Amino acid sequence: MDNNLTPEKPYVIGLDMGGTNSVFGIVDSRGTIKAQTVISTKAYPDVKDYVKAAVEALQPCLDMIGGIQNVRGMGIGAPDGNYYTGNIEHAVNLVWKGIIPIAKLFSEALGIPVRITNDANAAAMGEMAYGVARGMNNFIMITLGTGVGSGIVCDGKIVYGSDGFAGELGHVIVDYTPEARPCGCGRKGCLETYCSATGVARTARQFLQKSVKPSLLRELNPEEITSYDVFCAAEKGDEIAKEIFEFTGYTLGAACANFANFNSPEAFVFFGGLTKAGHWIMDPITRAYNENVLSLYKGKAKLLVSSLEGSEAAVLGASALGWE
């Protein structure tokens, strides 16, 4: 039917689904986002209304690229998205509870194949296809947000494990002492309690309390301190702020040194707000990694910061699933 030389379906849809907003992008095979639209995720208590709103919002974007017949498939990155089942399963950060057959719903609404994975895996796919991990077959993506997520790539593929839920490095226990911090998962001492944005805020409150050193952070309400406040203070030479990043980075770097024992990665790619702290966080990560990694792996893995912008990485990563 189609006699010209362009591929029959040259686009995919990528969806970065967050608890608050959902960002949709129409992406070509080079990773260029040709059109983009956003809808609220939490405004639709019924997921069917959400899918309907999404399809409506996508229509003008689809018109720009000649309609849905030019779209090969759709990929979704969503919290607790399961690649094997196509479902979102018991996501704590979404309005929909239980098991949501999101891939099936979008596939029926759009008439194209739809695949889903969790947000950290989508970010890893984005880095592998279009970011700093391009060409790498073995790397570990660490996402530093409200929590700590991860996407593990072995032999060019995301590790999904027996149930689709592999790769929860934020919940590796790094502290078994009685002082270990309680984690939202119900256990204690998870990496996430130290190295997420909220972990940094906890460290800030703790360090301010146990020290008498002056600090710019003392001017703030301890309950409202953010990792950005700590960054701003560190930039102004604040000692406690520097110690907070030192502790956070060292904890993360030492944990990554342990992670290297799994898949001997070519790189760790760090992503998320905390990476904006630049050398304040990357220097202690690097030092801890080098001090703690097994000599067999020394000097082999690069410690990289994502080159993709926040939502861009997730949309591109999700869209990469659309080509499968």
Added chain:
Amino acid sequence: MDNNLTPEKPYVIGLDMGGTNSVFGIVDSRGTIKAQTVISTKAYPDVKDYVKAAVEALQPCLDMIGGIQNVRGMGIGAPDGNYYTGNIEHAVNLVWKGIIPIAKLFSEALGIPVRITNDANAAAMGEMAYGVARGMNNFIMITLGTGVGSGIVCDGKIVYGSDGFAGELGHVIVDYTPEARPCGCGRKGCLETYCSATGVARTARQFLQKSVKPSLLRELNPEEITSYDVFCAAEKGDEIAKEIFEFTGYTLGAACANFANFNSPEAFVFFGGLTKAGHWIMDPITRAYNENVLSLYKGKAKLLVSSLEGSEAAVLGASALGWE
């Protein structure tokens, strides 16, 4: 040329290379060892003499199956064997130092393709092809010997990582306190310092020293206590011996709970002398695993003991590489 219906080359050679002995097996496609022979590994300071001796020792076995023309390939499981390069690289437990192109040497001597992997990966392949992990696509093999080794299987394949040296879970650091035990790798607190046979002996000496309880183990020279002695004492109701296994198993089970975060395995398969301690070691492993694993993974992974005999598993596992 060959007009009957049997496959043209129905056998493979598997080699389980240890620091002391090398066990060769001729294996058919069902995993039956049709013939077996052993030579000393350490008796040949020159690896070329070793290969020559191996080929001579193999000759009667090969005659039994109609000669080398019936052999499809050879697989080797060896300490520090690298799947990517075909070399043994800087093995501390072998007489040959530096980089030994063992796959190339055997391939030239026998005229068949030869592949190599490390001993723990070979054991994992043996379990996957012929043992308790048959049919599993995601599992973790833990070998408990003089050291602690591991073979990680994701999506039906051994994880080799960027350099062929992935899967060193014995060197995951599980203790960051100042009391952490020094490890042969030059660092402190590695899992291996607690859960290997030598780790059990260290624990025995430590527990005997810090306690005044009577123990059958006090009759032995502390420097000569083995994990088998501890097992015999536990069987006789010795309290300290039971505490030693409790500590060892708990440490291992808690570490495995962390490992589950990587590939959400269907099973952990434990292999090696220490597993002969049966419930003394498996009960605390199971309890620690269940107490420490992320709720997402709870009840999903089986904790299994290898069903293959010591050298059999390694020979079969290595031989599985011969079919590739």
